[in-house]
Amino acid sequence: MNEIYATVVGNIVGDIRRRRLADGTELAGFRMASNERRYDKSSGTWVAGETSYVSVTCWRRLGQNVAASFVKGDPVMVYGRLYTREYAKDGQNRTDLSLEAYAVGPDLTWCTAALTRSRRDAALRPEMDGEGSSVDADLGTVVVEGEDGGPDILGDDSDLHPHDASADEAHLVGGLPDGRA
Template sequence: MNDIYITLTGNIASEPRQYSFDDGTKVTSLRVLTTHRYFDKKTGQWTEGEKVCFTVRCWRSLADNVAHSVRTGQPVVVSGRLRIREFGPEGDRRFMPEVEASAVGHDLRWGTGVFTKPERSGGGVAMSKEMRDRLDAETQDWALG
């Protein structure tokens, strides 16, 4: 199956909900409402077009970060794989667009933001002062060109 990757912009339509599985894996689910807005030359006004609501699923560390960072009404940009979910009885099948997110962030056209890297427990590699100094020197050399 060929995956379709999309990027959408819209507003968070409902509070993010986070779930945990028995193995500790986390998923955060939220809904993002997108609206196509266009200038109608006949009326000389901006017009709201069709509204589409996407369910967005975020996994693992992205799930944690999204659950702690976004709230209802906030503008976001979402990138990920498009999935079309099918449900309902035969003869009355319904379809719902869903995005398995690889990235989610605030849409900075509408405001400002501050980035904070969360503390993660476990899995970190301790680095000696000598290694940090060496890495800093290499980074400075690279930046100076």
């Protein structure tokens, strides 16, 4: 079976609903709107286009964290398996665009975020302590002393070129290209 995976960017348009199934599995669901916006060269302004609505389902820990983190109106990015669901309402057949979420996060274009890591259950913490390493109890991962996990992807100041717009200090601290802060 072919599956479609997609990332949808938009805003939560209703309350987040939580549910616990008979087997104890938790889930959360919400509706989101993704608004098309395009730049109209003739008027020099951004104009609104079509709006697409998507029903999002988040299972288990993701559902718990989504319900604890977001509210109606929040800008989000959701990645998951996209599918359609057919149903009848008021005697009419309808189709709903749905997304089984694998990851949900804030759209940092429109907000800021302060992270709080979820604690794993004690049973999920592996005992992986070994010579020269320690276990991060919150993540359940081995931390090897002296290793930071990868290269410095941002480089340092010597990587900036004088002609590069990003070398402007105001730009680096959040100024917009047109000079607004």
